[in-house]
Amino acid sequence: MNPPLLWVAALCALLPPLGMAVAAALRGTIAQRFAAAQLATTVTVFAVVLTTFAIDQPSSIDLAIALALLGLPGSLLVAVFVERWL
Numbered sequence: 392m393n394p395p396l397l398w399v400a401a402l403c404a405l406l407p408p409l410g411m412a413v414a415a416a417l418r419g420t421i422a423q424r425f426a427a428a429q430l431a432t433t434v435t436v437f438a439v440v441l442t443t444f445a446i447d448q449p450s451s452i453d454l455a456i457a458l459a460l461l462g463l464p465g466s467l468l469v470a471v472f473v474e475r476w477l
Contacts, residue, residue, distance in 0.1 A: 398445035
């Protein structure tokens with residue numbers, strides 16, 4: 392198997408878990424939605440890393456690092472907003 396094709400196959404394998412996490416984030420209790428959003432962020436980080444290896448562009452891994460670092464604080468800010476004003 393061609394190495395870029397292997398990365399693309401691994402990326403395609405991440406799509407069903409991402410879809411299930413998004414579907415879980417759209418329904419359920421607030422705690423379940425928060426957990427599903429965190430799972431979707433984690434799967435998205437892995438997908439961006441795999442895309443970086445598939446296109447052989449090392450500089451685009453910065454996007455995955457930024458998403459990993461800002462995912463949790465952003466989710467916590469949204470949770471505080473929902474709790475206070477909605």
